[in-house]
Amino acid sequence: MLLMSFLVAPLGPLSEFFYLKDYWQPQLMNGWKIGFEDFLFAFCIGGIAGVLYEEIFRKKTIRKQPHRNFSIIIWFAIIGLLWMLIGNLILGINSIYVSASGFILAGIIILILRKDLIKDAFFSAILLGTLALFFYLVFTNIFPGIIQKWWLLHNISGIIILGAPIEEIMWFFGWGLFAGPAYEFVLGSKYKEGPLDLPVVGKV
Numbered sequence: 179m180l181l182m183s184f185l186v187a188p189l190g191p192l193s194e195f196f197y198l199k200d201y202w203q204p205q206l207m208n209g210w211k212i213g214f215e216d217f218l219f220a221f222c223i224g225g226i227a228g229v230l231y232e233e234i235f236r237k238k239t240i241r242k243q244p245h246r247n248f249s250i251i252i253w254f255a256i257i258g259l260l261w262m263l264i265g266n267l268i269l270g271i272n273s274i275y276v277s278a279s280g281f282i283l284a285g286i287i288i289l290i291l292r293k294d295l296i297k298d299a300f301f302s303a304i305l306l307g308t309l310a311l312f313f314y315l316v317f318t319n320i321f322p323g324i325i326q327k328w329w330l331l332h333n334i335s336g337i338i339i340l341g342a343p344i345e346e347i348m349w350f351f352g353w354g355l356f357a358g359p360a361y362e363f364v365l366g367s368k369y370k371e372g373p374l375d376l377p378v379v380g381k382v
Contacts, residue, residue, distance in 0.1 A: 179225040182361060186224025190216035196266055196273035201345075204328045226309075227357035231302045239367040251364055254284050272333055274345045281352030288356065288363050295359035298369070302358025303351045310350040314342035 194212045206213035231237065258280050265276035285299050318325060318341030325331070329343055337344040362368070 179229045182228030183221045183225035187217050187221040190220025196262055200272050200330060200333050201274045202329045227302060227306055227354050228361050230305050231298045231358055234305060238370045239362060240370055274334065274349055278349045278352040281356040285355030288359055292363055294368060295362055298359040298362065299355050303354035306354030307347050307351040310347055311340050311342055315340045
């Protein structure tokens with residue numbers, strides 16, 4: 179969880195160079211355009227996405243494949259950056275659509291190469307999207323009107339679901355699809371077979 183958090187954390191501030199232009203313009207505590215909040219968000223969402231499926235479904239991993247796919251993650255980063263530059267700056271597609279579609283495509287590539295990670299990717303996407311809905315439901319009740327104030331709704335669909343722009347749910351879904359199985363994919367890990375395949379709902 180910490181490894182994923184530290185790897186993803188720098189991407190928070192960096193990604194704002196795109197998002198601030200056409201997606202949203204939040205007010206940060208220090209008054210700057212980019213702040214510690216961006217780093218903290220990426221730190222949290224990186225770690226959560228990396229372990230959410232394992233923790234909810236009580237999964238354990240084992241190393242069955244000696245090959246580690248470190249190089250392909252570098253390629254993911256390079257291609258992802260190129261896609262953001264081309265899709266957003268050249269083609270003029272809103273940054274949230276470019277990044278979400280990039281996550282989804284990267285997740286699909288992982289699943290083509292590792293079909294055993296389909297459950298991980300699918301449930302990570304669903305769980306993270308659901309968690310985002312719950313967060314925005316609480317967030318918008320504490321701060322009414324904040325979506326209309328911070329988000330550039332005229333640049334996106336304007337569709338709001340339980341207080342959240344639908345693009346936010348799409349982004350979290352895509353991030354979960356990619357980041358959920360990314361750690362296992364890179365290290366060549368596989369999940370142990372076992373009867374514990376239900377969400378944790380309580381202790382006996």
